[in-house]
Amino acid sequence: MTPDASTRLCPREESTQEMYPMRPFAIGLTAALAVAVLVPSAVISAQKEQKGKPAIDAKAREAGMKEAPAIMQASGASCTVSDARYIGEDKKAGAKYFEVACNEGMGFALVAKKDTAPQVYSCLESSQPGPDGKVGGLACILPGNANPGAGLDAYVKKGGASCEIENTRAIGTGAKNSYFEVACKGGAGYVVQTTAPMNIGGEVAVNSCLLYEEGGNVSCKLTNRQTQLQIVDTLNTAAAAAGTKCAIKDKRYVLSTKADNYFEVACDDGKGYIYQQTSATGAFNRAIPCAQAGFVGGGCTMTDAVAAQTEQAGFYSKLAGKAGFTCDVEKYGLLPTNDPKKEIVELKCKGSDVGGIAVFTATDGKVFDCLTAEMNGFRCSFTKKDTQYARLTKDLIGFNKASCQVSDARIIGSTDTEGFIEVACSDGLPGWVLGYPIGVAKPAAKEFLSCTQAKGIGGGCKLPTNKPKA
Template sequence: MFPMKRFAIGLSAALAVAILIPAAVISAPKEEKGKPAAVDAKAREAGMKEAPALIQASGAGCTVSDARFIGEDKKAGAKYYEVACNEGMGFALIAKKDTAPQVYTCLESSQPAADGKAGGLACILPGNANPGAGLAPFVKKGGVTCDIENTRAIGSGAKNSYFEVACKGGSGYVVQTTSPMNISGDVVVNSCLLYEEGGNVSCKLTNRQTQLAIVDTLNTAAAAAGTTCAIKDKRYILSTKVDNYFEVSCQDGKGYVYQQTATTGAFARAIPCAQAGFVGGGCTMTDAVAAQTEQAGFYSKLAAKAGFPCDVEKYGMLPTNDPKKEIVELKCKNSDVGAIAVFTATGGTVYDCLTAELNGFRCSFTKTSTQYARLTKDLVGFNKASCTVSDARVIGATETEGFVEVACSDGLPGWVLGYPTGVAKPAAKEFLSCVQAKGIGGGCKLPTNKVKG
């Protein structure tokens, strides 16, 4: 699992866009108490005539449905416009001769100044009355389900713009889009939990405690799936592209990591802390060492029951998409022998490290050389007692048979042994020379086995 990194993007401390426009050049619409500001007909006519070409030149994703001319600063050579778009999010534009138009989303341009008053680029067109709704298609494209309750602009850099959305129910997200904003560009939507509080990219519309309320929902789902925990404490660990991970400590001293599907928010599985070392460094709120010791003893019993006596000293979890199956690498105390175990609720199968590789698994705790004696013994069964195995590698497998190339310590050409797959303790059933095995996985490749000519 690879955690997604927290972002540290250098953004402006404030989005005081209105200061770009001298007050004297703004054609401020007249407002009536309790009513939205009226849009001057001439301003709208000028906007619809000039703004569509400008918005197209900017690269923003907008099919103009309405527009208005805001004003002009002849001294600076700048004109100001507002546009409403069929796509949802509207924009404010600053157009200067011989330069690309500057574009700000209505969420940015409509933010009040420090004195609480609206700035000169605040959006007032009817189509821009709810600019936050324009984020909905971006959130959907990012693969997240969110009934948007509140929004705000975080800031924009040279390449990306950042927005926060708060959803009904307490969850929240940071939406990263291209700058200028365009629905056809890349969109990334991450949980607010991914960002440090107080950072330049962080959430303010929801608090962390509210965000962590999702853990209670996951805990209910975990109980329904057979894992009971009276939560003592909880924390967010990390997110990947497909999953979120949370740790819970329980009143009885146990602890788990809850895996949540990022796109749907659904509970995926509960991972005991003893098995969760692969998730962001594992559990920190429970005694993981004690849990691992207890789990090692448990795996020793399961391995013995499966016909593989092993006093487990160390174990490591291997990934599996089957929640009813555990795949575990085992290292046995006072022994060079290791294994890969596949445990289910009804039993298990334990493969020694050579057999495991024939079945698609690979040991990391045990060296290949520990299997040489076993291979040497298997060669004796084919009347090749003169070969003491000095090197070996798995060269290929079919659905029913796997093949191991061996080299001999006397430097003479070695052999290829075939073993049935899916069997915990397979006996070699086939014996080939390297010449005969040329068509299997590219043939022999160990130095002393390479076929000349």
């Protein structure tokens, strides 16, 4: 008997690309800098200058290493203390202040109060100058904290971004998260979201600066929009190498998903594309013609997408006809494929109930009608299922079962060579199972089975009128 089989279906591209634009939202931020500034100057240990840099008192270091590691551990921040210093104490407020350097890279300023969880501020936050250009009393001066921005590198990598950090700044801290900006060599920039306090073991999100509105409470200042869009020129060079040439007239950021960034380009020749970039590596993925890019953030806005789609529909009509499938294409939709030399398209034919799934290559193509397409791993969404029943009824006549007018059908499974369709009959009597060859555009039914004979295929018949009577 035919082995048990199950059909695996490829959904439309819209549902597989996870096109959920990551949009910024209002976040209540508190500037750690304000805390640093408010530390009374009287409680700060006196610091001597040594070659233009603050000298660290040996006793302050000894006191810091004695107390700070335990406080740091209690804070929950990601830090194995490698160096520390005692900054001072506000006896009236019952607060002690420390700076620590960490093996993990990012250092911190600590505020410790009795019976209260420690307050932890990254050195990027505590050392950031105020409006007057001066840093506050909690600024980091330990040698291990000389470059606090480097401590963000591990977070950027964990967030999946490719960035050689050139500049950094603290944006602010909310109730649960801290936000930082990084500027990368080459013009790209990101907003890094970490837990508060920072812990490399916690959740990290790294999003392109292009995602955030300029001037918002979470936004980028180290790079501007024009600089950030320079990446499109790099993608354009890669697109040209892959066979898509465009003299860019205009460009814009479209959206980001969990895995990719999308940019639209308008070309001097009137054409347009949406470039897909893999966010983890920054590499060019593919160029999507505007005629096929409706599933990406609403499609192209800088070129005449309607005209492009009309032209593309005519092109698909010709390709389908060449493949032996007559169809005046009214509507089409791309399906995902991992083969760059293959295009898989759903076709809706004008003035017809017939639709299909086309598989086109540079040299040939085949079009499956919507019934046999499902057995081959694709599913039509433009064509109603009941329009396929007449074809199944006709196939049953070939097996001398003209009494069955098909009223329902479902794919019950497939093997590498054969797919199986369960059908129900309008008279309510038990239906049948038809077998068709896989990979054939216009297959003739090759096998005919009763539901009893088909028990071992995909769990057997399950349509209501085909279930065994109790």
